[in-house]
Amino acid sequence: xxxxxxxxxxxxxxxxxxxxxxxxxxxxxxxxxxxxxxxxxxxxxxxxxxxxxxxxxxxxxxxxxxxxxxxxxxxxxxxxxxxxxxxxxxxxxxxxxxxxxxxxxxxxxxxxxxxxxxxxxxxxxxxxxxxxxxxxxxxxxxxxxxxxxxxxxxxxx
Amino acid sequence: xxxxxxxxxxxxxxxxxxxxxxxxxxxxxxxxxxxxxxxxxxxxxxxxxxxxxxxxxxxxxxxxxxxxxxxxxxxxxxxxxxxxxxxxxxxxxxxxxxxxxxxxxxxxxxxxxxxxxxxxxxxxxxxxxxxxxxxxxxxxxxxxxxxxxxxxxxxxx
DNA sequence: GTGGGTGCAAAGTGTTTGCAAGTGT
DNA sequence: ACACTTGCAAACACTTTGCACCCAC
Numbered sequence: 344x345x346x347x348x349x350x351x352x353x354x355x356x357x358x359x360x361x362x363x364x365x366x367x368x369x370x371x372x373x374x375x376x377x378x379x380x381x382x383x384x385x386x387x388x389x390x391x392x393x394x395x396x397x398x399x400x401x402x403x404x405x406x407x408x409x410x411x412x413x414x415x416x417x418x419x420x421x422x423x424x425x426x427x428x429x430x431x432x433x434x435x436x437x438x439x440x441x442x443x444x445x446x447x448x449x450x451x452x453x454x455x456x457x458x459x460x461x462x463x464x465x466x467x468x469x470x471x472x473x474x475x476x477x478x479x480x481x482x483x484x485x486x487x488x489x490x491x492x493x494x495x496x497x498x499x500x
Numbered sequence: 501x502x503x504x505x506x507x508x509x510x511x512x513x514x515x516x517x518x519x520x521x522x523x524x525x526x527x528x529x530x531x532x533x534x535x536x537x538x539x540x541x542x543x544x545x546x547x548x549x550x551x552x553x554x555x556x557x558x559x560x561x562x563x564x565x566x567x568x569x570x571x572x573x574x575x576x577x578x579x580x581x582x583x584x585x586x587x588x589x590x591x592x593x594x595x596x597x598x599x600x601x602x603x604x605x606x607x608x609x610x611x612x613x614x615x616x617x618x619x620x621x622x623x624x625x626x627x628x629x630x631x632x633x634x635x636x637x638x639x640x641x642x643x644x645x646x647x648x649x650x651x652x653x654x655x656x657x
Numbered sequence: 658g659t660g661g662g663t664g665c666a667a668a669g670t671g672t673t674t675g676c677a678a679g680t681g682t
Numbered sequence: 683a684c685a686c687t688t689g690c691a692a693a694c695a696c697t698t699t700g701c702a703c704c705c706a707c
Contacts, residue, residue, distance in 0.1 A: 371687090404674085521661085561663075565662085
């Protein structure tokens with residue numbers, strides 16, 4: 344579904360590097376291609392592992408140094424779900440205001456958007472005298488219905 | 501305002517310990533009294549510092565070992581605002597569904613509650629086939645209006 | 658008395674950084 | 683060539699844990 348969007352994102356990021364006079368190295372290319380060839384959320388460690396399949400010379404340091412560039416470019420979103428590592432979301436540019444429900448049983452993460460929610464958030468913030476820069480709604484839940492349908496995989500990842 | 505609620509919370513926690521056959525030591529007493537004598541959010545390190553004023557024998561290890569008990573008891577809420585340390589909120593029992601706006605400029609945290617928000621969240625979750633266990637809305641914002649009123653303290657802490 | 662609790666310091670974990678060598682432009 | 687990048691390993695910041703001693707019950 345998102346093949347075109349993904350290669351567009353890759354393109355955008357390479358432009359972003361150019362504009363900042365940053366170099367397009369083989370390692371960065373491998374990382375960027377990895378990021379924008381998946382729809383999945385990932386951790387820094389996963390990104391390292393996957394990127395190394397494309398270019399085994401990619402180091403942990405380079406991954407950690409590239410992630411801030413990706414988030415700064417606005418194409419990837421950094422999230423915190425209360426685990427001790429951060430989770431990155433490559434779908435950010437397409438859906439900048441999506442929220443997440445996490446199943447506490449199987450760690451499944453489902454994204455959703457809601458205009459009503461956004462409107463309400465802006466309203467509340469304005470009443471409190473703030474200007475919203477970003478919002479993040481995190482709902483921890485159990486997907487009981489999914490379990491009944493056999494879709495909740497307790498084994499986690 | 502919350503003096504009665506706070507000593508009630510302390511009481512509840514001591515009961516919680518009893519029920520689990522855990523001991524009420526001087527160190528735990530110092531930590532608990534510290535927690536429930538403030539309205540402020542705090543970090544583990546701050547809790548250590550404050551607790552040591554009551555009992556200098558409190559160690560970092562004991563603080564870190566007591567915090568999970570406090571959250572397990574439901575009287576304190578653990579939160580993650582994307583910093584590299586966790587923030588604890590002793591107001592949880594009184595207002596279990598409050599949300600937070602963080603001013604990115606001065607790190608000020610403002611709590612708020614909204615019934616409409618809760619209703620909306622539950623509705624969305626149900627539609628997606630989840631049963632909500634907890635929700636956490638975090639809004640990052642800038643308190644420009646507050647600055648105009650002189651209430652935004654850029655110096656942070 | 659005994660099983661849980663404590664302080665200490667060492668170990669862990671995810672992430673950042675100093676440095677010398679390498680490389681895109 | 684020059685400045686930006688890299689890999690490595692050491693450094694970091696926060697949190698957890700092994701151990702021998704201690705103490706609430």
